[in-house]
Amino acid sequence: QVQLVESGGGLVQPGGSLGLSCAASGIIVSNFPMAWYRQAPGKQRELVAAITNTDYSTKYADSVKGRFTIARDNAKNVVYLQMNSLKPEDTAIYYCNAHNVVKDYWGQGTQVTVSS
DSSP, rough: OEEEEEEEEEEETTEEEEEEEEESSSGGGGGSSSEEEEEESSOOOOOEEEOOOSSOOOEOHHHHHTEEEEEEEETTTTEEEEEOSSOGOOEEEEEEEOSSSOOOEOOOEEEEEEOO
């Protein structure tokens, strides 16, 4: 059974930092491009950051460029999202995603709330 388990969410003040982790089981992360998405209340789920499993190139939503960093540790089967300079508009549920041409897996999400 495939599981993606996110952790590290919580409440943080504007300007603060949080680090999210996505621990995978049932799949080998090195076989998948990985991504983080988020969904705010009343909004559609959006791509935040993605990293390939070949050259480890990354891409980011314009709204998080320069503030968020996605990384992967294939040996630990984990993907990370480091979030700095957080803003209230970053408040959302953050989801881990593993996908290739035939499979698409999602975690249950972790809540990130940015508020003073």
